[in-house]
Amino acid sequence: MSATPRSSLADSRNNQERQDSSIATQQRESTQPQTNSIPPLLGSSLTELTQWVQQQGQPAYRGRQLHAWIYQKGARSLADISVFPKQWREALVDVPIGRSVLHYRSQSPDGTVKYLLRLTDGHIIETVGIPTFARGRDDSTQNQKSKERLTVCVSSQVGCPMACDFCATGKGGFIRNLVRHEIVDQILTVQEDFGQRVSNVVFMGMGEPLLNLDAVLEAVRSMNEDVGIGQRSLTISTVGIPGRIRQLAEHHLQVTLAISLHASNQRIREQLIPTARRYPLEALLDECREYVQITGRRVTFEYILLAGLNDLPEHAIELARHLRGFQSHVNLIPYNPIDEVDYQRPSPRRIQAFVDALEKQHIAVSVRRSRGLEKDAACGQLRASRFAAPHAGSNSEQ
Numbered sequence: 001m002s003a004t005p006r007s008s009l010a011d012s013r014n015n016q017e018r019q020d021s022s023i024a025t026q027q028r029e030s031t032q033p034q035t036n037s038i039p040p041l042l043g044s045s046l047t048e049l050t051q052w053v054q055q056q057g058q059p060a061y062r063g064r065q066l067h068a069w070i071y072q073k074g075a076r077s078l079a080d081i082s083v084f085p086k087q088w089r090e091a092l093v094d095v096p097i098g099r100s101v102l103h104y105r106s107q108s109p110d111g112t113v114k115y116l117l118r119l120t121d122g123h124i125i126e127t128v129g130i131p132t133f134a135r136g137r138d139d140s141t142q143n144q145k146s147k148e149r150l151t152v153c154v155s156s157q158v159g160c161p162m163a164c165d166f167c168a169t170g171k172g173g174f175i176r177n178l179v180r181h182e183i184v185d186q187i188l189t190v191q192e193d194f195g196q197r198v199s200n201v202v203f204m205g206m207g208e209p210l211l212n213l214d215a216v217l218e219a220v221r222s223m224n225e226d227v228g229i230g231q232r233s234l235t236i237s238t239v240g241i242p243g244r245i246r247q248l249a250e251h252h253l254q255v256t257l258a259i260s261l262h263a264s265n266q267r268i269r270e271q272l273i274p275t276a277r278r279y280p281l282e283a284l285l286d287e288c289r290e291y292v293q294i295t296g297r298r299v300t301f302e303y304i305l306l307a308g309l310n311d312l313p314e315h316a317i318e319l320a321r322h323l324r325g326f327q328s329h330v331n332l333i334p335y336n337p338i339d340e341v342d343y344q345r346p347s348p349r350r351i352q353a354f355v356d357a358l359e360k361q362h363i364a365v366s367v368r369r370s371r372g373l374e375k376d377a378a379c380g381q382l383r384a385s386r387f388a389a390p391h392a393g394s395n396s397e398q
């Protein structure tokens, strides 16, 4: 698309480049996908699409039609848009909308669906659709109408450079950043597959979103304005990149920030998240305080419970000390074991003891229910289990 105006959310590029950490510098060398030269239309706003159709010599109302066909009708090619004049459609045959191809789909008995999506350059990413059902009923017997919410767990990178020790994605290394249409596509894919509007989005799939902040902000804008998901229903999760939480705060979004803390002290954190060596726990928490001050939004802390490592009541007390005075909520995630490492999931009794210890310290806490625990449930695990090599584009299983 030519002469595309930048969205206000994407104005951070210059600031962001000044604050690049060594991780970001390292990953920038291989960030951009090798696609054909015409940028895909998905992720563009109504204004951008209207300008684009006018540049093609068409009346402005075609922009609204194009927007509706991309975001509501799920058009995968401009040739599908039957309201466009046939001759023009034929002339646009090389303009991509930017949809991925479903490579593999796996559904758990609880209704959670994991997708492997193939991008135009052949790389594969993982996306998860998580339906929430009416309380007190048996999930497996629900029909479409009784679903209350549909949450999508999206990826922001192909692989991840953060190399967290407990994570299948981290074990697989980093390939490249996703671009905005590849992030928005994940939402539309899940929406179409479930036949239901997506209500919530969490950036908790493959990748560290704050290392790809420009594309994430553009995708957030599109999810909000084009797909119609409220900002408060969007959660950006990060293990913490120095300076980036502040940078995100300066956009004054209403999204929820989730910090993947996973440890009650710097020693355990460095063991689990090697990049934390460059970002002490206190510095991370200081930046979170700034985030709360600037945005007025609460921060959620994610804490993976690993048996025998960080799941004792004394860890809970240590964690509570760090979070005192914070407007926060702790989300405990009992670990889903993966083949590559020896970490184990704590017993229900130990999980409850951790919850009790936090509550005694007046910390708001919840335990995330495992969805699709029985197989390939951890982030990146499905992709890892389906492929021996990271690049598996031609191995379609559709």
Ligand code: SF4
Pocket (backbone or CB within 6 Å): 160, 161, 162, 163, 164, 167, 168, 169, 170, 171, 205, 206, 207, 208, 239, 379
């Ligand atoms: S846990 Fe998240 S940040 Fe860490 S390696 Fe996995 S995907 Fe990356």
